[in-house]
Amino acid sequence: MTCSQPEVLQTIVDEYSNLSPETSNVFIFRKHGEMIAANQATNEDQTKPAIANFADLAAKTDLIGSLESLTINGVSEQLIISTIDDLYLATVSSKKANPKTLSSLSQVLIPTIVRLIDQQNFDKCEEVPQTFQTLTIEEPIEESIVSQEELTVDSTLDSDECEEASQTLQTLPEEEAIEEPVMSQEEPNMDSDYEPESSMEPVLPKPPINQLMIEKIKGMLVASDTVRVDSEVIESWTELYGDKTLLINIQTLDGKTTTCKFKPAKESKSNAKGIIQIPEKILQTLQASKGQLVMVSPEIA
Amino acid sequence: MKQKMNRTETESELEDAAVISVGDEDSDFKNLTASLLEIRKLNGVLGAILRNKTSAVVDFEEQDKINAFALLSTCIHASSIEIAKPLNLTFVESVLVEGKDAKIFCIRLGDNRLDVLMETSMSEDLITKHIQL
Numbered sequence: 001m002t003c004s005q006p007e008v009l010q011t012i013v014d015e016y017s018n019l020s021p022e023t024s025n026v027f028i029f030r031k032h033g034e035m036i037a038a039n040q041a042t043n044e045d046q047t048k049p050a051i052a053n054f055a056d057l058a059a060k061t062d063l064i065g066s067l068e069s070l071t072i073n074g075v076s077e078q079l080i081i082s083t084i085d086d087l088y089l090a091t092v093s094s095k096k097a098n099p100k101t102l103s104s105l106s107q108v109l110i111p112t113i114v115r116l117i118d119q120q121n122f123d124k125c126e127e128v129p130q131t132f133q134t135l136t137i138e139e140p141i142e143e144s145i146v147s148q149e150e151l152t153v154d155s156t157l158d159s160d161e162c163e164e165a166s167q168t169l170q171t172l173p174e175e176e177a178i179e180e181p182v183m184s185q186e187e188p189n190m191d192s193d194y195e196p197e198s199s200m201e202p203v204l205p206k207p208p209i210n211q212l213m214i215e216k217i218k219g220m221l222v223a224s225d226t227v228r229v230d231s232e233v234i235e236s237w238t239e240l241y242g243d244k245t246l247l248i249n250i251q252t253l254d255g256k257t258t259t260c261k262f263k264p265a266k267e268s269k270s271n272a273k274g275i276i277q278i279p280e281k282i283l284q285t286l287q288a289s290k291g292q293l294v295m296v297s298p299e300i301a
Numbered sequence: 302m303k304q305k306m307n308r309t310e311t312e313s314e315l316e317d318a319a320v321i322s323v324g325d326e327d328s329d330f331k332n333l334t335a336s337l338l339e340i341r342k343l344n345g346v347l348g349a350i351l352r353n354k355t356s357a358v359v360d361f362e363e364q365d366k367i368n369a370f371a372l373l374s375t376c377i378h379a380s381s382i383e384i385a386k387p388l389n390l391t392f393v394e395s396v397l398v399e400g401k402d403a404k405i406f407c408i409r410l411g412d413n414r415l416d417v418l419m420e421t422s423m424s425e426d427l428i429t430k431h432i433q434l
Contacts, residue, residue: 057381
């Protein structure tokens with residue numbers, strides 16, 4: 001069983017104050033202003049004007065590129081709003097709060113969880129088209145209604161909503177019920193990232209994101225433009241993209257990115273699980289060092 | 302002797318910076334102007350504005366972006382107060398706005414305000430260290 005992103009984020013926000021007792025307010029909102037989660041001490045009267053003013057400021061920051069984070073230092077407290085993909089995490093903490101704990105939570109833990117949920121949702125979406133492909137036109141009408149339920153019920157619906165949806169489908173007149181599968185073939189109810197099967201271009205899956213720890217490599221035989229990655233990660237990419245030539249996109253938690261070639265890490269030399277071995281030159285480009293975490297994803301060459 | 306030389310150097314540098322003055326400058330402002338010139342020399346600083354109610358000193362690498370920077374720093378000042386207020390943050394001492402390409406550090410120093418545009422890799426602590434009142 002999987003949880004939706006808001007549920008998970010609400011749990012994190014609830015636990016945040018336990019992990020960092022000096023933090024009084026925590027809330028997460030989308031870039032367009034929608035509130036996702038807030039701790040008990042934070043109410044709408046606080047978040048609404050803060051988010052509105054933040055959005056107003058964010059819209060005016062062309063000079064410095066898109067707004068990544070905002071830190072406001074008060075006399076004894078500080079507000080930090082930082083970006084996590086299409087979300088913003090806002091925390092109000094005492095200045096006495098341990099900065100390492102705060103940055104571990106806001107820059108490592110929460111971004112990792114958000115990306116894992118996104119990855120999980122992506123995987124769920126990927127399973128839907130497979131069910132869809134098993135449909136055949138010769139199927140009896142009753143069976144196709146059942147299959148249609150599987151197809152059109154949104155994965156975020158709860159069980160009551162699912163039941164209601166299935167009842168609606170069952171009560172459809174026969175003609176509508178027959179036509180419906182054809183409609184749903186054209187517009188499957190899932191992420192808009194997926195194009196219909198009839199499209200001429202092959203559908204490429206959204207690149208998965210993995211978080212790996214940096215290990216520095218050096219030596220005469222080390223190519224300066226190639227990183228070495230956990231072979232399990234490479235296998236999963238090969239399964240997704242087949243024979244396509246891939247490059248690796250590496251992003252640090254500071255937002256520095258680079259794209260380069262990759263090959264499997266030599267497992268005999270180290271415990272290569274969860275590790276990315278990066279040569280000095282690429283480390284300099286990323287302004288990163290050994291032990292730091294980076295997000296990696298495949299990119300078609 | 303050295304002090305005197307330094308003062309002469311600073312004074313000549315002050316003449317190079319764009320100073321918009323509409324009133325008498327207080328001593329803090331003068332000291333901060335000298336700090337601003339030191340800050341501008343730091344690697345990674347792209348421009349800075351020092352202002353109070355009556356005067357402003359602008360020192361910027363790209364002249365065509367002075368207006369955009371002045372407007373943005375004013376907006377940061379106003380917005381940060383409005384963002385902080387409902388969250389019970391009393392008195393905004395400083396604000397750091399980080400973008401993909403650059404960041405802006407705004408600090409209140411009594412009646413004066415110093416806004417510095419810098420590269421993302423630069424630490425704002427370095428700016429604070431160079432401020433002398």
